[in-house]
Amino acid sequence: MGRTPCCDNKNGLKKGPWTSEEDQKLIDYIQEHGYGNWRTLPKNAGLQRCGKSCRLRWTNYLRPDIKRGKFSFEEEETIIQLHSILGNKWSAIAARLPGRTDNEIKNYWNTHIRKRLLKMGIDPITHSPRLDLLDISSILNSSMFQNNSPLWSSQINLSRLLGMQQQSLINPELVKLATYLFSSNQQQKNNPYLIIQQNNVQENQCFDNQVQDQMAPLVQTSQFQDILPFSSDAQLMQFPNMEENLPANYANFSTQNYQMNDYYVPMQQGSCDQFIVEKNDASEATTSTFQSNNTTNLSYQSVISNLSTPSSSPAPPNSTSKYNANSGSCINNNGDDRENMNYCSSMLKFEIPENIWDVDEFI
DNA sequence: AACTGTCGCAACCGCAGCCCG
DNA sequence: CCGGGCTGCGGTTGCGACAGT
Known part of the structure; x- marks a missing residue:
């Protein structure tokens, strides 16, 4: 459709890692106004970020219900089972793992589970022996x-x-x-x-x-x-x-x-x-x-x-x-x-x- | 101690689908 | 119906941390 990307740099929007000050601004704004309309949110919150970056930061890191830390065995087994059913539908998998984000599950899969399955001689895509x-x-x-x-x-x-x-x-x-x-x-x-x-x-x-x-x-x-x-x-x-x-x-x-x-x-x-x-x-x-x-x-x-x-x-x-x-x-x-x-x-x-x-x- | 390679994770990018005027 | 805007998703990248030499 040829629309302009929401995160172009022509407005001098900041990219890269978030600072604690930026995090606090985003948290404060969402706590007061709630989230929605991510495109206008950063401007209203006084952030030099694009809306997409704000949404990602909130959903993957700042959300209060996010569970941090190592994946438990139950979670790991659930991921494997769900992946055998759903494939790389990380959001669908995340929906069944309270407190875990699709990004986190995806990273964990790629860095841990996938390698482990390969090492075990199991195809991580088909879940069958290779x-x-x-x-x-x-x-x-x-x-x-x-x-x-x-x-x-x-x-x-x-x-x-x-x-x-x-x-x-x-x-x-x-x-x-x-x-x-x-x-x-x-x-x-x-x-x-x-x-x-x-x-x-x-x-x-x-x-x-x-x-x-x-x-x-x-x-x-x-x-x-x-x-x-x-x-x-x-x-x-x-x-x-x-x-x-x-x-x-x-x-x-x-x-x-x-x-x-x-x-x-x-x-x-x-x-x-x-x-x-x-x-x-x-x-x-x-x-x-x-x-x-x-x-x-x-x-x-x-x-x-x-x-x-x-x-x-x-x-x-x-x-x-x-x-x-x-x-x-x-x-x-x-x-x-x-x-x-x-x-x-x-x-x-x-x-x-x-x-x-x-x-x-x-x- | 310095260098190099590897790993893990946060963040970015581009695309697709949905919604609405 | 069509096109633009918004959101969500999955793949990829960049960089800091860590391990090995």
Whole structure:
């Protein structure tokens, strides 16, 4: 439209950091007259600033209801969850975080959370594991590609898959597939747990036995049996020393014994049509379970409380949500249709293709 | 102590949408 | 309906603080 910018310098308007005197003038004026009509406000308040600068200073810094200081774990987790739903809609995210401004959240995301997710091997945009960091050869050597695998008979064209490696970076379905293959590769090592070493995902095959030993009891408590992937006591029996290794205090256990870049994903393969997503608040960890309605189960659990500071999950108590894998919608026990399942899971999206064995469909 | 590189945050910039005459 | 003004939003930048050498 070609209108003149409101903040041109032809009037000698001041730019740059605000002084305390300017702040006080702005505060005094707004307290007396309220805000509105930002274009005329600076003149009336005796400020050599443009209205835009005044509005920004007020909304991002001087507003009395602004909460300063470090982000709490609850806030951080909320930001991650909301970002997985809303993307870079900082104002929308800020609207759900009382006292925080969009600018502050945006800065915090770019300087802390985004870097952390990248370091963990998670794409901060898609909130999915980054396929470009996966060792594709180890994926291809996974159980699914052994000649006794059901997939062997499906005549997969491996070179075709390799050729799609780059393209797969932008194909969400292939990302899902690779994620699943990746998990299967870990499972092949007769290990019920998958630790994603987020510092270097390429070294996933180097399983950290120490962490494994620490994590094993995590899922062996009666507290977790209801949300575990294992459908029977017999399956639970495959874990040794389940009573001895039980931590006295799970919350302390989860926050003190793990590195922030470790994820813990017990899995069993299977086809899934529909999942139940649960959040166990008593655990002070975010726990999500995907349970198929078939005979085989698949579960995903993320210990998210190791991100920064020990704290509790922001979700309301007793929140249980059902996630329909086909529609992608997430409905909690109050019947509210959540926009995205990530509200009740965590930063990692785990979606299992409806027909995982039909690999050709993804290529 | 001096220099250099990195990080974090406040502030700026430009664009888009809404409102109103 | 149209155009100008205002506001809000998201991306980017500049600079001070801090860490490392």
